[in-house]
Amino acid sequence: MKKxxxxxxxxxxxxxxxFLVFVFWGTDKWxxxxxxxxxxxxxxxxxxxxxxxxxxxxxxxxxxVNYFFTTxxxxxxxxxxxxxxxxxxxxxxxxxxxxxxxxxxxxxxxxVLKHYADSLKVNEHKWVFxxxxxxxxxxxxxxxxxxxxxxxxxxxxxxxxxxxxxxALVDKNGDVRxxxxxxxxxxxxxxxxxxxxxxLKEKAGTSNFSNNLFGNNP
Numbered sequence: 539m540k541k542x543x544x545x546x547x548x549x550x551x552x553x554x555x556x557f558l559v560f561v562f563w564g565t566d567k568w569x570x571x572x573x574x575x576x577x578x579x580x581x582x583x584x585x586x587x588x589x590x591x592x593x594x595x596x597x598x599x600x601x602x603v604n605y606f607f608t609t610x611x612x613x614x615x616x617x618x619x620x621x622x623x624x625x626x627x628x629x630x631x632x633x634x635x636x637x638x639x640x641x642x643x644x645x646x647x648x649x650v651l652k653h654y655a656d657s658l659k660v661n662e663h664k665w666v667f668x669x670x671x672x673x674x675x676x677x678x679x680x681x682x683x684x685x686x687x688x689x690x691x692x693x694x695x696x697x698x699x700x701x702x703x704x705x706a707l708v709d710k711n712g713d714v715r716x717x718x719x720x721x722x723x724x725x726x727x728x729x730x731x732x733x734x735x736x737x738l739k740e741k742a743g744t745s746n747f748s749n750n751l752f753g754n755n756p
Contacts, residue, residue: 572716572733577746578708579682583639583670586651591637591668593712597745600634600737601708602730603683604721605675605700607642608654613703617721621705622658627731629664633710633738636665639679641700643669676700683714705730709737712746 578593585591604621606614621636628634640646646654651667658665669675673695680688683706690698704718707730716733720726 572736574709574713574715575717576682576684576714578712578714579678581670581674581678581682583668583675584648586648586655586662586667588648591666596635596637596708596712598633598710598742600631600710600734602634602636602734603639603685603706603708604636604704605639605641605679605685605702607640607701608646608650609642610701613701613722617703618658620721620727622660624727624731624734625660625665628734628738629661631738634664634734637668638665639668639675641675643672643675672698683708683718685718707733707737709740710742711744 578596580593582590582592602621602624604617606618618638621638625636640651646669648669651669655662655665655667676686676695676698677691679685679700679702680691685702685704685706686700703721705721706714706718707716709715715737719730
């Protein structure tokens, strides 16, 4: 009797496992998700076309984020060349976009960014260039995207200059996922492309974009 009961128990456990595999295989619930390390706080910046761009414009999109400046002769050209390869790979995905912020808003006005964007020959609805107040730009890099140490915010903004080759990846709900990626390393770029593919397959759920109670930053 005990052997028969044990046999039935094992049978039903195996049957349940097979059912779960059949129902969830290939879905978001079956796959292990990359960790969320932060989320996008409210902001309002200016695009290369002079329009307003806020966190709401990212809602429902997988967004790749970086910081650069147009007069950079060091890492920025290499970094944005690598970014362009990612743009080429995903430019036809309706739920993907790239957001590049300037680190040097005093020089990188909207018209300057427009000229830079035109030189890349990209769809500026898919790859957006943003300028704004220096303190707001830097705060967003540090507090939302974790591309620099937030402790640097205590320094005088006039004495600061943000220069980083790292990218942040944001999912459709406004969560920053998977950590930061080095925009100059092939291995990081390869992993980034795979992670973008994974996030594009995920369905949007509860959004940090619509749940923030504090409004937009100036």
